[in-house]
Amino acid sequence: MIKVYIKSFGCQMNVYDANRMADVLAQNCAHKTTDDPSQADVILLNTCSVREKAQEKLFDELGRLRRLKQSRPTMRIGVGGCVASQEGANILRRAPFVDLVFGPQTIHRLPAMLDKQAATGKPQIDLTFAAIEKFDQLPAPGINGPRAFVSIMEGCSKFCSFCVVPYTRGQEISRPVADVLDEVAELALRGVREVTLLGQNVNAYLGAEPGGTADLARLIECITHIDGIARIRYTTSHPVNFTASLIDAHARLAKLMPSVHLPVQAGDDRILARMKRNHTLLEYKSIVSALLKAKPDISITSDFIVGFPGETSAQFERTLKLVKDVRFDGGYSFIYSARPGTPAANFSDPVGHAEKLDRLKRLQQLLQDLARQRSATYVGTAQQILVEGPSKRDGDWCGRLPDNRMVNCRGKAKLGQLRDVRITGTSGYTLRGEFAT
Ligand code: SAM
Ligand code: SF4
Ligand code: F3S
DSSP, X not given: OEEEEEEEOSSHHHHHHHHHHHHHHHHSTTEXXXXXXXXXXXXXXXXXXXXXXXXHHHHHHHHHHHHHHHHOTTOEEEEEHHHHHHHTTHHHHHOTTOOEEEOTTOGGGHHHHHHHHHHHOSOEEEOOOOHHHHHHHSOOOOOOSSEEEEEOEEOOOOOOTTOOHHHHXXXXXXXXXXXXXXXXXXXXXXXXXXXXXXXXXXXXXXXXXTTEEEEHHHHHHHHHTSTTOOEEEEEOOOGGGOOHHHHHHHHHOTTBOSEEEOOOBOSOHHHHHHHTOOOOHHHHHHHXXXXXXXXXXXXXXXXXXXXXXXXXXXXXHHHHHHHHHHTOSOEEEEEOOOOTTSGGGGSOOOSOHHHHHHHHHHHHHHHHHHHHHHHHHTTTOEEEEEEEEEOSSSSSEEEEOTTOOEEEEESOOOTTOEEEEEEEEEETXXXXXXXXX
């Protein structure tokens, strides 16, 4: 029995892929996953290259593993994910003790790659973009509680000027409707009550179905008919693909949860154009107003990049103004990180790091304040949560509100129940509550 330890970095797509690696290895009886790297015969690192820091984590980790491998020469090391995709054989030049290099879309070939490496003693590399083959060949997903992620499309065709993802994950490609529905139905049979549909630009989904193609709104509508599924979410959406049909789905479909992660990156039209986001600020704001009209309690979160090359302080102030105008319910913000091979890496960048850090702190403080203010409005109200596990603090159980806020609750419950709760307090962003019945 070969023991495999898997560590994932980066976005939810990578977390999903890492779980699928465990599934494919579990199906192959010779392999078993372990949580303890010191016990592992094979260590797989599922990497991210979206920012320099994320990429450096791989090489820090490889430094540690090299020492471990010196003491246990039979141990094998595999590098997957977006750094593998971008760097390919360079990884073997920088870290010659690595045995496998595989891309985000070749994880289904892992057992064969491991066997071939064992048979030949030679490093194996497979970075082909075999997105649909990957889904066809992966076994049924393992489950872990009443919530599950389902990847419905791969890749990105947008080529924002700052971003590596189109190079590391390939073009946008959607899974056929029937495949997604089968996977969700299988999850529902095994107790899953909430699914989150995943894609780099998940609302660019266009899946084949008999007689044509279905968009994300139609796919979600089909999922609402699957017995057992009570809640549906999706992430990450892109403003350019935010259609009227998706906005309408929020108004019509009770199982579609009122929370949307809609990255805007910046609040200034000239920066948006130089980022190649392909939409204006006004277009973004009109999506937000339409969403609020369709679903007044919807929570909208976003991603922001501060210090994009040449961003002036006036342009940054416009990002703050946008955040205040939209009243985002929190978000992720990052300092721009130049990525080799992307157009923005050649733009001149006169703003110093200290100034960028200061902008980041101001933006993060504002986003945090807005999220906490919204949390406070829940105190004293009646809500519903999906019980998803024991509470880590402040209660017996935890679960999420429709808008995705975590609530720690006192009282008796069972995993996977939808329960009425009364919100009694907040600790920052998270809420405290009691079961109502
Ligand atoms: N496809 C999604 C979209 O366009 O909204 C985003 C996917 S990307 C993996 C997640 C976030 O990483 C982006 O929204 C952006 O804020 C951030 N990001 C991407 N490239 C970056 C870079 N070079 N420097 C800093 N942040 C970056
Ligand atoms: Fe990157 Fe832009 Fe694609 Fe998002 S849409 S993954 S930011 S290139
Ligand atoms: Fe990172 Fe690749 Fe995701 S670069 S953010 S792991 S798509």
